Amino acid sequence: MDGKAVPRYSRIVGELRRRIETGELAPGDRVPSTREITRQWGVAMATATKVLTELRREGMVRAVPGVGTVVAAAPAGPARGPRPATAGRQGGRAEAPSVPSALTLGRIVTAAVAVADAEGLAAVSMRRVAAELGVATMSLYRHVTDKDDLLTRMMDMVIAEHPLPAEAPEDWRVAIELACRRLWDRFRRHPWLAPALSVTRPQMVISALPYSEWMLSVLHSRGVDLHTAFTAHLMLLNYARGIAVNLESEREAEAYSGLDSEQWMDTQEPEFLEILATGRFPALTRLATAGYDLDLDALFEFGLQRLLDGLAALLDRG
Known part of the structure; x- marks a missing residue:
């Protein structure tokens, strides 16, 4: 031990990382929002934002517009156990493959606003928004001219909310x-x-x-x-x-x-x-x-x- 105090945000990151790695939070499960983190751990909103930012940087969570921040991929640690099999050959109802929603201007702007709200304006880029939506960066340019155009539409959306x-x-x-x-x-x-x-x-x-x-x-x-x-x-x-x-x-x-x-x-x-x-x-x-x-x-x-x-x-x- 070097005697240095561990920053509060690091302790929270460690706790959420543990939940993901042990399978307590499975892929697709929502992780606590910034507001939930502030309430549960008694920290400021900026600290809660830094927690989710670090987990995103590690690739453990991702933001889903309209849903929140969810576990991004299968954890590397112990699994929670196999999920019940579903499938047509045994008489069960087969689970239909998920079909990605069509890329629209509304989805693009909503995703950009979600990133800016969670991590600040500096985190918003065409590449980052495309990654949040799971699409190629160039596909965004069919709907917005450039980042300035995207920013204007982001402002228009949030002012129009109220x-x-x-x-x-x-x-x-x-x-x-x-x-x-x-x-x-x-x-x-x-x-x-x-x-x-x-x-x-x-x-x-x-x-x-x-x-x-x-x-x-x-x-x-x-x-x-x-x-x-x-x-x-x-x-x-x-x-x-x-x-x-x-x-x-x-x-x-x-x-x-x-x-x-x-x-x-x-x-x-x-x-x-x-x-x-x-x-x-x-x-x-x-x-x-x-x-x-x-x-x-x-x-x-x-x-x-x-x-x-x-x-x-x-x-x-x-």
């Missing part, structure tokens, strides 16, 4: 809050979406256009000219996006370091306290003594209300 209502609330502030929170929910559910979405070079994401129309209509109905209304829309969009980019970067940082944000902060605390001990930063010292928990949802809500306060003042002046 559309805006047909009618906006009469109260302008309630209407804008609704749209902003729904967009934040999309960023929360798909951490890769915020860094993928460009403000300076906007992609043609059809399902995002109703957000622009919503904001323009709500503000213009209150007397704001369309140019100013669109500027306000971009301000609110980029505000939500700016906070949400931390979701993906934090997931990547935890996957590489094996430390969640709290654990990483613990490693920085001695140096930080040493700096505070100089007495140069009394306000920060009082804050550190009282404690501060960074909550991105609370941060988003606080900033949203302040931005809407500013819009309210603009409307009052108008």
Whole structure:
């Protein structure tokens, strides 16, 4: 023993590997999802993601769109025992060979979203998506032009999952809050979406256009000219996006370091306290003594209300 602590994600990988090798989890069986791993082992979502990423790297599991992550192949370890024979010569009902589903644009985009949700945008490639679907990479190009086209369709799919209502609330502030929170929910559910979405070079994401129309209509109905209304829309969009980019970067940082944000902060605390001990930063010292928990949802809500306060003042002046 070298005395080094085994990272938590490695211990979980080892446990799931054991279940697969002993046949407790057979080929095709679902393995615990990231959410199940966080609940069962009490780890952060990024740690759970790293567990499944490592098992995929080892070739022990694979992602199946619409199903989840399943055991990929027969384990090398002890088998669980033969399965009951089925077959027509002995009077049993023969099991029909499985026929692969036809490759469609929907299946391709769904598989790409599943990879991005589980492992981040960097894991998405045409080759990887083709491998998840069990098809040749070149066959994808009959449905999508290139990776940029695929990414645009991925964004279109996840934004369309939770559309805006047909009618906006009469109260302008309630209407804008609704749209902003729904967009934040999309960023929360798909951490890769915020860094993928460009403000300076906007992609043609059809399902995002109703957000622009919503904001323009709500503000213009209150007397704001369309140019100013669109500027306000971009301000609110980029505000939500700016906070949400931390979701993906934090997931990547935890996957590489094996430390969640709290654990990483613990490693920085001695140096930080040493700096505070100089007495140069009394306000920060009082804050550190009282404690501060960074909550991105609370941060988003606080900033949203302040931005809407500013819009309210603009409307009052108008």
